[in-house]
Amino acid sequence: MSSSSDRDLLFILLQFLEEEGFKESARKLEEESRIFxxxxxxxxxxxxxxxxxxxxxxxxxxxxxxxxxxxxxxxxxxxxxxxxxxxxxxxxxxxxxxxxxxxxxxxxxxxxxxxxxxxxxxxxxxxxxxxxxxxxxxxxxxxxxxxxxHDALNSPAVEASRLRTLINQSLNWQHHHCQKPNPKPEIMTLLVDHRCEESQLNGGQFLPPVTNQLTVDAPMPGGFPPLQADGVNNMPVNILHVGYGNQSQGQSSGSSDDIPMTVVMTLNQGSAIRSMDFHPVQHSLLLVGTSIGEIIIWELRTRTRLAKRSFEIWDHRACTLGLQSALRNDPPASVNRVLWSPRGSVFVVAYSKGLVHVYTYYGNLRKHVEIEAHEGSVNDIAFKNLNYRLFIITCGEDKLIKMWDASTGTKKYTFEGHESSVCSVCPHQIGNIQFFFSVATDGKIKIVLLWH
Known part of the structure; x- marks a missing residue:
């Protein structure tokens, strides 16, 4: 496959076939393209x-x-x-x-x-x-x-009706660049670009000029209100992350008046929340970690709890005696951090008892790797891609920073130098220079060079 954009296009076509009920064609596309x-x-x-x-x-x-x-x-x-x-x-x-x-x-x-x-x-x-x-x-x-x-088991989360969304955006863009925009343009085909000069018949339905303005409907029972592009009536799509009402094209969103102030949803978690992270692609999926060690995945548009897991040790035989003793003396483990991977197929959970759990998520939640990462609390986690492999960076109460292979859970590097508990890590990249910042509870910040 020539590029990642080609792969994305195939997934969009696959979604379209599924949505339109062409199941056999979808399976044939999977076989011939080998994408999924x-x-x-x-x-x-x-x-x-x-x-x-x-x-x-x-x-x-x-x-x-x-x-x-x-x-x-x-x-x-x-x-x-x-x-x-x-x-x-x-x-x-x-x-x-x-x-x-x-x-x-x-x-x-x-x-x-x-x-x-x-x-x-x-x-x-x-x-x-x-x-x-x-x-x-x-x-x-x-x-x-x-x-x-390896690559065929990872299906990216694609927003609903993505192909129709792209068509709408393209038509809006084409009409916006017409020399003489017709206030009531029509579209006869998608096979050629739209030209108002060639479409002067009245009565046709088309999209208005491109705009960032959105109208927010009343909240639907059981979900977020849909954000519909104003005036779209022939190709219904959900636009989930464009802008807010009263924000015209090119206008800055700095004013607090542009920010929605109405609470549209309240979720009853049942215990204190310690960490949250939205899915990087499927933006209505929210991952939550709590003070009693639970992790939950919410689908916010429908207020549905898709998955819930309580804290447990996956492999007692692999745990050190120190960890087993700590859990016997003080069993509850709280979640310090939850984090989706850049593609959203994996997420990690950092616990106060030194463990890190890696889950895979392809629509269903599965255990992947359990890592006994630090002595004491795992305070923060981050993802980093190096040499086309995904790594997890962890920092902990033991003053150490460690780097793990996300696929196997194998420790690759240990970084020392902090004099107190490391509370946060932040990867960064400038050109070909790969590095991360770390900060300890004594306020000292260190920079670690990973790749040059």
Whole structure:
């Protein structure tokens, strides 16, 4: 793919196909472009036992011999297909699968192949639906660990009707640059640029000249009020972050009168909030951390709580004795900071008990990596991209700053030099110079050079 803008365009087209109900076309675009492996679609095919379709979809992203993870996925699928043929007593079909589809795995594990062949002579009683559900987690783990799917599992959050929004913006821009703007222009096609000189028929509907002015409707029950571009009536879209009422084109927004003063929503969190962060792409998603160690993801337009997790240690065996003792003596752990990654597919949580939790979020919340980062409190966290890899910077009560690989949780660097607890870190970049500032509770600020 030539550029990130091409990738963004494909995701916008994919969203349009989904919104318009062209499901098969959307799946075909996913296969041919390889931009997104739709795990939900894959799970649905597995649950239905549509094995030929399962393999066809997989082949859009990987081949059987690409690596050991791909081989494991194809083996599990063909084995299940074979066993279900035996369950149906379709011996002819089972033999065909054994000889044509499973034979390729015999050279690596001939004993297993012989054991599977022996099943033809036994009464094998199983429940196919239960077995399919059981194998889904195994398949998902192999796919998520597979380098071939590395970029295809990350679907960016795209604002609703993004293609229509871009078309509206383009039409507004075109009409704004017409030499003789028609007060009632019409649009006959999107295949060529709009020209008022060529469209003088009355009665057509089109967009008004481009403007930053917005009108705010009355709040809808259960959500934020939609911000609609004033006068848009033929291509409805939601514009979520443009400007506020009474702000004309080119006008500064410095006046306090331009800022909305009316409270449109109150959320009942249930405990004291310690940290919040908005999703960098899907701007209505709010991540919240509380004083009792809870994290919550809110969808603000609908006031829906999408996910909630309480504090817990994911792997007790990996924890040091000092941390286990601290948790026994004073169990509650508060959230000091929550932070989305630059693309919004990952977020991190810093706790007062020395732990950092890394979650992935692709519409559903999943545990990724647990890091015992500092002795005592983890006071702040930040993300930093270096050499095309995402890193997490943490600072803590132990006067240290550390840098971690966000994918694996592996510690890469430890920075010393502060004489008291480090309370904040702030990455920055000027040209090719990568560095970050850190500040301690004694007021001293230090600068660490990362890359030049």
């Amino acid at each position: 492996f739709n795990m939900l679609h894959f799970e649905e095919l597995v649950k239905k036992g549509e094995w030929d379709e399962v393999e066809k979809y997989l082949l859009g992203f990987t081949s059987l011999d690409e690596n050991r993870f791909s081989k494991e996925v194809f083996f599990q699928i063909r084995k299940q297909k074979y066993l279900e043929a035996i369950d149906r007593k379709d011996i002819k079909k089972a033999i065909n699968i054994l000889n044509s589809e499973l034979k390729v795995f015999a050279r690596e594990d001939n004993d297993l192949y012989k054991e599977m062949a022996m099943l033809l002579t036994l009464e094998n009683i199983r429940e196919p639906e239960s077995e399919r559900n059981n194998m889904i987690d195994k398949l998902k783990n192999a796919i998520e660990s597979n380098p071939a799917f």
